[in-house]
Amino acid sequence: MNKLILVLAAAVLWFSAAAQTPQPPPAPAQPIPFNHKLHAGNLKLKCSMCHPNRDPGETMGIAPASVCMQCHSAVKTDSPEIQKLAEFAKSNRTIRWNRVYAIPSYVLFSHRAHLAAGNTCVECHGPVAEREALFREVDLSMTGCMNCHRVKNASNDCTYCHEER
């Protein structure tokens, strides 16, 4: 009898905890279903192959289709998705990927400064190499930025992240 009450109490606790966990937003649909788990996980491709931190270092960028074609001119050429990819490369068109982590332009942010300070991709984007489709699983709202700044003793002055007017 006591056991049953314990099990019921545990179940109630578990359900209420599950109900309180905010659900992350779903992965946005992409023009081509690119899979990080396959490419960065299984094939162990370096992040920098597709995300070079070009000068002045604010953005990582996303490689154009021509980089994909280094493999896909030979790999999986019978796939309709790869044929779509080949079309982009042939006509030199930009693939309009739907953004996962985008912050408003009035916020100051530099990848290079953060990487130089020892922050990692995983801290801000989660275990990307284990994800088939990326979704916004890490909180990079103002609160999210400030929480990490608090923990790592970086400034939380308004003008650190927002230009003075």
Ligand code: HEC
């Ligand atoms: C301190 C947090 C942080 C770290 C560390 C970080 N990122 Fe980001 N990342 C962001 C934010 C914030 C954005 C959105 C930037 C924007 O919209 O201007 C972003 C955007 C991106 C983008 C979209 C293109 C762009 O540059 O806007 C890619 C790709 C990316 N990150 C890859 C990476 C990779 C690869 C690493 C590790 C080498 C990494 N990020 C490390 C926070 C971070």
Ligand code: HEC
């Ligand atoms: C280093 C080589 C390499 C690069 C670079 C590469 N891929 Fe791939 N890709 C592969 C391999 C290997 C597979 C798995 C093929 C299989 O299932 O037999 C694959 C599979 C795929 C598939 C699944 C195709 C299907 O129908 O099953 C898509 C879509 C894809 N890649 C898109 C891309 C895109 C977009 C890029 C560039 C951003 C890219 N790949 C860059 C090697 C690569």
Ligand code: HEC
């Ligand atoms: C073969 C190319 C390739 C490799 C390698 C790769 N990526 Fe990507 N990445 C892409 C493409 C294509 C997109 C856009 C589609 C998407 O969001 O899945 C993207 C999107 C992203 C985004 C979301 C950017 C945004 O805000 O929209 C992040 C974050 C990211 N990659 C991080 C990483 C990290 C971290 C690694 C290494 C562990 C990595 N990527 C390795 C091709 C690659």
Ligand code: HEC
């Ligand atoms: C994972 C932890 C972490 C997250 C998340 C994070 N930061 Fe930072 N940030 C740092 C650290 C550490 C520094 C370096 C502090 C130093 O050098 O004193 C830094 C430095 C900065 C700087 C000054 C860098 C420069 O250009 O000199 C700005 C601006 C900044 N962060 C803005 C942001 C914004 C905006 C976000 C959210 C979109 C964010 N940070 C998210 C850890 C983080």
Ligand code: HEC
């Ligand atoms: C560590 C970086 C950081 C610091 C410090 C910071 N902000 Fe922000 N702030 C952000 C980011 C990132 C956003 C954008 C959030 C989003 O909408 O994605 C933002 C958004 C805002 C907005 C627009 C909010 C909205 O709801 O539209 C205002 C206003 C603002 N910040 C004011 C401030 C003030 C005032 C301070 C000082 C108390 C401050 N911020 C400090 C990063 C920061």
